[in-house]
Amino acid sequence: MLTRFPAHYSSPAELERLQLDGLRWTVNHAWRNSPFYRSRLELAGVTPDDIASLADIAKLPFTSADDLRDGYPFPLRAASHEQLVRIHSSSGTTGKRKILCYTQKDVDDWADMFCRCYEMAGVTREDRVQICVGYGLWTAGAGFQLGCERYGALAVPVGPGNLDIQTTFLVDLQSTVVCCTASMGLLLAEEVQRRNLRDKIAVRKVILGAERSSEAILAKIRECLGAESVHDITGLTEVYGPGTGLSCGVPGADGSIHYWADYYLLEILDPETLQPVQPGEVGEMVFTTLCKEGGPLIRYRSRDLTRLVPGDCPCGCVLPRHDRILGRSDDVVIFRGVNIYPGQIDEILDRIDGLGSEFQVVLDRGADGRDYMTIRVERAEDAAPTADALLSKAIVSGVKHSLMVSCEVDLLPYGELPRSERKTRRMFDNRAY
Numbered sequence: 001m002l003t004r005f006p007a008h009y010s011s012p013a014e015l016e017r018l019q020l021d022g023l024r025w026t027v028n029h030a031w032r033n034s035p036f037y038r039s040r041l042e043l044a045g046v047t048p049d050d051i052a053s054l055a056d057i058a059k060l061p062f063t064s065a066d067d068l069r070d071g072y073p074f075p076l077r078a079a080s081h082e083q084l085v086r087i088h089s090s091s092g093t094t095g096k097r098k099i100l101c102y103t104q105k106d107v108d109d110w111a112d113m114f115c116r117c118y119e120m121a122g123v124t125r126e127d128r129v130q131i132c133v134g135y136g137l138w139t140a141g142a143g144f145q146l147g148c149e150r151y152g153a154l155a156v157p158v159g160p161g162n163l164d165i166q167t168t169f170l171v172d173l174q175s176t177v178v179c180c181t182a183s184m185g186l187l188l189a190e191e192v193q194r195r196n197l198r199d200k201i202a203v204r205k206v207i208l209g210a211e212r213s214s215e216a217i218l219a220k221i222r223e224c225l226g227a228e229s230v231h232d233i234t235g236l237t238e239v240y241g242p243g244t245g246l247s248c249g250v251p252g253a254d255g256s257i258h259y260w261a262d263y264y265l266l267e268i269l270d271p272e273t274l275q276p277v278q279p280g281e282v283g284e285m286v287f288t289t290l291c292k293e294g295g296p297l298i299r300y301r302s303r304d305l306t307r308l309v310p311g312d313c314p315c316g317c318v319l320p321r322h323d324r325i326l327g328r329s330d331d332v333v334i335f336r337g338v339n340i341y342p343g344q345i346d347e348i349l350d351r352i353d354g355l356g357s358e359f360q361v362v363l364d365r366g367a368d369g370r371d372y373m374t375i376r377v378e379r380a381e382d383a384a385p386t387a388d389a390l391l392s393k394a395i396v397s398g399v400k401h402s403l404m405v406s407c408e409v410d411l412l413p414y415g416e417l418p419r420s421e422r423k424t425r426r427m428f429d430n431r432a433y
Helices: 012-033 035-044 054-059 067-069 104-121 139-151 163-172 180-193 215-225 342-352 385-403
Strands: 084-089 097-101 129-131 152-157 177-181 205-209 229-235 242-247 257-259 264-269 283-290 300-306 334-335 339-340 355-365 371-379 410-414 425-428
Touching: 012 035, 012 054, 012 264, 012 283, 035 264, 054 264, 067 097, 084 104, 084 139, 104 139, 104 177, 104 205, 104 229, 104 242, 129 139, 129 163, 139 152, 163 180, 177 385, 180 205, 180 215, 205 215, 215 229, 215 355, 229 257, 229 371, 257 300, 342 355, 342 371, 342 385, 385 410
Parallel strands: 129 152, 129 177, 177 205, 205 229, 355 425, 371 410
Antiparallel strands: 084 097, 229 242, 242 257, 264 283, 283 300, 334 339, 355 371
């Protein structure tokens, strides 16, 4: 499938050699050029000479978002200021921003990774790519535009929000590719439907990033925009930015994400024990970059949860796969002794016909001291309230079967829950501790 921006290997053995060379280079580069990593590696009693196989990654210390904030303004820096050409930043929930720095090689590598995403999605140099994500310090807008221009397609850098401009450009410029968050994609799809514009636009592809997208959201976006395919894109600021993986979208792939294993090592670890989980089990994504100069990552704990997908993909791509992002380890709530994250609820609701894409999980503590869960979910656009009893029963049964807990259900008319151009909040924990 990949032609101009292919994987840098053709067999598992070749990938292993490439990753080991990259791991050795990264540890050596960090040891020589980053005071932070030199100190951290010395504390762990590890030197670059100790890395003889990929299994030796277990000897290396972890890095976390706290390290980035504590090292503000140039944490992890492993290149001279003269070599740096750019910074990007993501805002944490508390404390200082997380700033990452890039050399020109880092920017070029990122552009190549993004081109690989566009190519896998079936974008051509004749496409017009409407970029509906944030610009500035955030990596999204710059990443989508950098990759688009490197690839040779026409970039339409609208930014997020402003549905009037978005729909005007879809009609007037005949944009063929839309890049946005899943929440923004839903907003735009519903606006196109409201204005009856589907027959006046030319959208072929939609590329979604920054948050988990359910099957219901994907179906709504595909239907309202008339897109032939919708793809999930992955990435976080610490690992270059968006563009580090993409869902191929072929039948039978089940939305799984091909990730660029020739640019970074991905471990899936139990967030409590920090030991590898069994294949197919959910764990935390931990990243080690293989060629990043400005701000290399060594066992960076992303807090994102997913699982590896074994076996060959029907699309024929040799790059490995992981599932969609299922939630974050720090977003997990404990309800009656069970760890629950939004992606689990999402998966349960996806299996039930007659529901819309939007839902909320509300946790309360009753006067009796017990915890209660209410799932507020919209009916499908064409669903009648007469089916509420059956839908509620299916949701309660699905939650009980999958999570072994009980819940109540509040079914709402389509469009009742709030929409957002950014990430949509799903969990509301009102319990007092």
